[in-house]
Every structure is written in C-alpha cells, then in structure tokens.
Amino acid sequence: xxGTVLLAHGGGGEETRELIEGIFRRYLSNPLLDSLEDSAxxxxxxxxxxxxxxxxTVSPPFFxxxxxxxxxxAGTVNDLSVTGARPLYLSAGFVIEEGFSIEGLSSIVQSxxxxxxKTGVTVVTxxxxxxxxxxxxxxxxxxxxxxxxxxxxxxxxxxxxxxxIIVSGTLxxxxxxxxxxxxxxxxxxxxxxxxxxxxxxxxxxLEISPDIHAMRDPTRGGLAAVLNEWAVASGVExxxxxxxxxxxDAVNGICELLGMDPLxxxxxxxxxxxxxxDDADTFIEILQSDTLGKDARVAGRxxxxxxxxxxxxSSYGTRRILEPPSxxxxxxxx
Numbered sequence: 001x002x003g004t005v006l007l008a009h010g011g012g013g014e015e016t017r018e019l020i021e022g023i024f025r026r027y028l029s030n031p032l033l034d035s036l037e038d039s040a041x042x043x044x045x046x047x048x049x050x051x052x053x054x055x056x057t058v059s060p061p062f063f064x065x066x067x068x069x070x071x072x073x074a075g076t077v078n079d080l081s082v083t084g085a086r087p088l089y090l091s092a093g094f095v096i097e098e099g100f101s102i103e104g105l106s107s108i109v110q111s112x113x114x115x116x117x118k119t120g121v122t123v124v125t126x127x128x129x130x131x132x133x134x135x136x137x138x139x140x141x142x143x144x145x146x147x148x149x150x151x152x153x154x155x156x157x158x159x160x161x162x163x164x165i166i167v168s169g170t171l172x173x174x175x176x177x178x179x180x181x182x183x184x185x186x187x188x189x190x191x192x193x194x195x196x197x198x199x200x201x202x203x204x205x206l207e208i209s210p211d212i213h214a215m216r217d218p219t220r221g222g223l224a225a226v227l228n229e230w231a232v233a234s235g236v237e238x239x240x241x242x243x244x245x246x247x248x249d250a251v252n253g254i255c256e257l258l259g260m261d262p263l264x265x266x267x268x269x270x271x272x273x274x275x276x277x278d279d280a281d282t283f284i285e286i287l288q289s290d291t292l293g294k295d296a297r298v299a300g301r302x303x304x305x306x307x308x309x310x311x312x313x314s315s316y317g318t319r320r321i322l323e324p325p326s327x328x329x330x331x332x333x334x
Contacts, residue, residue, distance in 0.1 A: 028126075075219070097133060222262075
C-alpha cells in the first residue's frame with residue numbers, strides 16, 4: 001500500500017479490507033485475530049485477571065527511541081505488569097486523520113508487532129476509525145490489556161513505614177525527549193525515550209523477591225505523582241534523597257533551561273517499587289542484572305505513618321515538600 005489514509009478506508013468496504021489485509025494482518029496476524037469476528041473468543045484463564053485500558057496521543061508520533069505504536073503496547077503491558085499480572089492479550093483501536101501517511105501507519109503497526117513479541121502478548125481484536133482532515137492531529141491509539149495475576153497484594157495502600165523506595169532506572173527520559181523534539185531545541189542531545197516493556201524484568205523480581213508492597217510506572221506526573229499518590233493512599237510520609245535519584249545530564253539540562261522539574265517528567269520504561277528494606281539488596285541485584293534495570297537504586301524511604309506527604313532531601317541536607325504536579329505540564333506526551 002502507498003499514499004495516504006483516505007476517508008474511504010473507514011467505510012467498511014473494499015478500501016477497509018485493503019487496510020486490514022495490507023497493514024494490520026500483515027504485522028499482527030494470529031489465530032485469534034485472523035477470525036475477524038466482532039469479538040475475540042479467548043481461552044479460559046486460570047486465576048485472577050487484571051484488565052486495563054489507555055489511549056495514546058503522543059506528539060510527535062515518531063521520536064527517538066520509539067513511536068506511538070511501540071508506546072501503546074509498552075504502556076499497556078507496563079500497566080498490567082506493575083499490578084503483578086503477566087500480559088496476555090491486547091486490543092488496539094486506531095483513530096486516524098485523513099491524509100496520514102500509509103507508510104507511517106505501516107511503520108507504527110510494525111513497531112506494535114515487534115514490541116508485543118518481546119513479552120509474548122497477543123493483539124486479538126481491533127478497530128479503525130478515519131476522521132476528516134483537520135479534525136484531529138495525526139493518529140490516536142487506544143489499547144486495552146488483559147493479564148493473569150502472578151503476584152497478589154500489590155497496592156498503593158500497602159506502602160508502609162520501613163519500606164524503601166526503589167527506582168528501576170533514570171527518570172524523565174521520555175518526557176524530556178518528547179519535549180526536546182516537539183520544541184525543536186537547536187542542539188544535539190544524547191537522549192532518547194526510555195519507552196520499553198517492563199514485564200521481562202518485573203517477572204524476575206516477582207519470582208525471587210519475597211515481598212513487594214507496591215509498584216507503579218511513573219508516566220504522566222513522573223516520580224512526584226506516584227509518591228504523592230502512595231503517601232495519600234497509605235497515609236505515610238515518604239522521604240526521597242535528591243542525590244540518589246538517577247537523572248541523565250541531558251534531562252537536567254532541558255529542565256534547567258525551561259524551568260521544569262525533572263521529577264514530574266514522564267518515564268515509559270521505568271517503575272517505582274516499595275518494599276521492606278531487608279529485601280532491597282536482592283531486589284536491586286536482580287534489577288541491575290537486566291539491561292532495563294542497570295541504573296536501579298534506592299532513592300528514599302517511608303519514614304513514618306503520621307503524615308501523608310512526600311519530602312525531598314536536597315544535596316545540602318535541607319528538606320522541602322515535593323508537591324504533586326498541577327496544571328498542564330506537557331500536553332500529548334503519551
């Protein structure tokens with residue numbers, strides 16, 4: 001297929017069939033999807049099931065380290081993974097602007113296929129809508145995911161005094177990368193999105209670590225949003241050490257230039273965990289043995305159950321409250 005997406009591609013006729021056969025089945029073909037029924041009929045799943053959904057509107061849709069297709073799969077896989085669920089099945093709904101490049105759409109769907117293969121998750125059903133030119137900006141992808149719970153009890157309400165806060169790698173890479181590309185910053189940055197599916201490394205820690213109280217991927221709102229949500233949900237006071245938070249120089253540089261807080265920038269291939277301090281060394285060792293966790297470290301602790309707040313200890317030993325994000329920080333970042 002060549003050219004651009006036409007309104008006729010959403011009409012349900014021959015052009016729609018060409019789009020399905022030429023792009024979607026070309027990259028996503030599997031027995032469950034290929035039946036092309038109105039619903040996918042799934043095999044029985046033993047045990048508890050996790051279910052999540054998300055929509056992706058990132059602008060630009062192609063960026064260093066990935067594109068909206070890779071992001072849509074990784075983002076949904078990660079939402080399942082941090083709840084202790086093995087990702088099994090995905091749906092994919094596409095809303096595409098008339099005039100969007102066929103080549104670009106093909107590349108996006110190919111990225112989805114490649115990212116899904118990394119965790120063994122299968123796209124089993126989907127939908128496509130075409131919107132008139134000028135009514136939207138490019139492409140939006142909605143994905144929903146189903147997973148089987150492998151570890152129960154992970155919850156924002158289980159964060160407890162004595163827990164350590166572990167970050168799996170450098171923070172804010174995705175947010176800083178999208179910001180730099182969107183604003184056309186006129187200098188060469190050694191930075192790309194951290195977009196990645198986390199199930200392979202999370203599976204390792206679930207199999208070995210005896211107790212994990214909570215996990216979360218710090219997407220919109222970054223570390224600041226996750227920790228403030230945990231503090232409120234569990235009624236605890238969390239203290240983070242600024243010197244122990246892994247941040248790339250390029251991320252710090254962009255934030256200093258634009259007056260932004262790197263702790264509020266999104267990551268799309270990192271997770272935050274809260275667990276008892278006695279288990280921290282084993283947890284860190286497992287993470288650092290994997291490429292996705294090579295920069296993992298303990299960034300803070302839960303210090304009391306008396307107040308629901310987050311404190312940031314600076315390099316100078318002073319402390320300030322780490323506020324939750326407010327307002328529109330970065331539109332269309334994921």
